Amino acid sequence: MASNQPAPEAPSTFGFGEPDRPGEEWNPTEESIRPVRGRHRVAKQRGLARSSTVLGVGVIAAVGAGGMATAQSKPPVSISLPDSIADNLPDVKSLPGVGAFMGDGSGADQQTAALGSPLTTAGITEAEAEQGATDAGEALRARILQQAEQQQAGADAEAKAAEEQAAAEAAAAQAAKQQSAAEKEAAAKKKAAEEAAKKKAEAERLAKLAASYAIPTSSYTITSTFGQAGSMWSSGHHTGLDFAAPTGTPVKAVHSGTVKSAGWSGSYGYRTVLELEDGTEVWYCHQSSMDVTAGQKVTTGETIGRVGATGNVTGPHLHLEIHTPDGTGIDPMGWLQSKGLSI
Structure with a gap:
């Protein structure tokens, strides 16, 4: 039985070679009607x-x-x-x-x-646009240059900081060196001042001693010193200090003390032994005469005898010996100088 349904219509392509899409309708107007x-x-x-x-x-x-x-x-x-x-x-x-x-x-x-x-x-950023940048290449170039300038500025700042640090270290080293030199100079001055003060004090002490000590004779010449070697001495060396002076020249007490002995003593001739307060003994030998006796107290500079040539001698002189409290003989010249006397 034949169907009476209408045949399906072919989709319209409107000349474009494709059908119209559903829901779309093209309404040509006066201006759009074209071939x-x-x-x-x-x-x-x-x-x-x-x-x-x-x-x-x-x-x-x-x-x-x-x-x-x-x-x-x-x-x-x-x-x-x-x-x-x-x-x-x-x-x-x-x-x-x-x-x-x-x-x-x-x-x-x-x-x-x-x-x-x-x-x-x-x-281009807003800031670049405000500055008048209209080209991306120029903006990129400006950014690169700005970054390079910032890096260079950072490098310059680091270099400047390094220079300042080096200068500060050099200044600190110089200051330390100057301080060390100043300290050394101050120490040297202090040491010199101390030495000067010490010398001054010693001079004052010797001056005070010199006032209480005296040279044993006057108008003398030193002819033999302590320790001098020679065959004329029985020990082989000289045991005292010789003051050559004319016979009769006064012999004086070098310091206050007590006469321990006074008389003939063999090769020493006429000898006087003066004991000081500290136990030191002073021997005066070869005198022509003696003016004191044992047990007598004398003061500094007091005459105790006369220069002579008694005993084992070759001429008139005063033979002076110094013995410590234990009996040891020492150099008379050094002992007299230690008392502030100039020989």
Whole structure:
């Protein structure tokens, strides 16, 4: 039995070689009624607009990442669309990566400004834009130069700090050296002052002693010293200090003491032994005469006898010996000098 259902209609392609999409209806107007070739040209313009938008997004991203300076040599792209097509385009601000570069305007003017602006401004910061930078390559170059200047400034600051530290260390070393030299000089001056004070004190002591000690005779000449070797002495060396002087020259007590003995003593001739308060004995030998006796006390400079040539002698002189309290003989010249006397 034959069916009376109508046959399905073939989809209309309207000359584009593809069927109309569901829900879409094309209403030609007075301006849009064109031959098929004209409608096809409008569709190509829409495709070109959308392709240009995508291309602009890609170029902006590329310039922002790598600083494509070559875009500066290309003129701005300006695209104009019929109102019927432009009304159906998406909002420029809704496109990823594009809306952030647009101004505060709205509508077709904002879209036209976005499509007509030069791509070389991509990647430029607000501060650079305020300074008048309009080229991404120049902005990148300025950033590199700024970074290099900052690095150079940091290196200069480090070098300056190192120089200042070295100068401070050198100044500290110089100050330490000067302080050490000053301390050494002060120590030397102190030592010299101490030595001078010590010498002064010794001189005062000797002066005080000299006032209480006296040279045993006057008008003398030293002819033999202590320890001098020779065959004329039985011990092989001289045991005292000889003051050659004319016979009868007064012999004096060198210091206050007590006469221990006075008389003939063999090779010493007439000898007087004077014992001082500390036990030291002073022997006066070869006298021609004696003016004191044993047990007598005498004072410094008092005459106790006369120069002579008694005993084992070759001429008139006073033979003086000094013995410590334990009986040891010492150099008379050194002992007299220790008392502040100059021989």
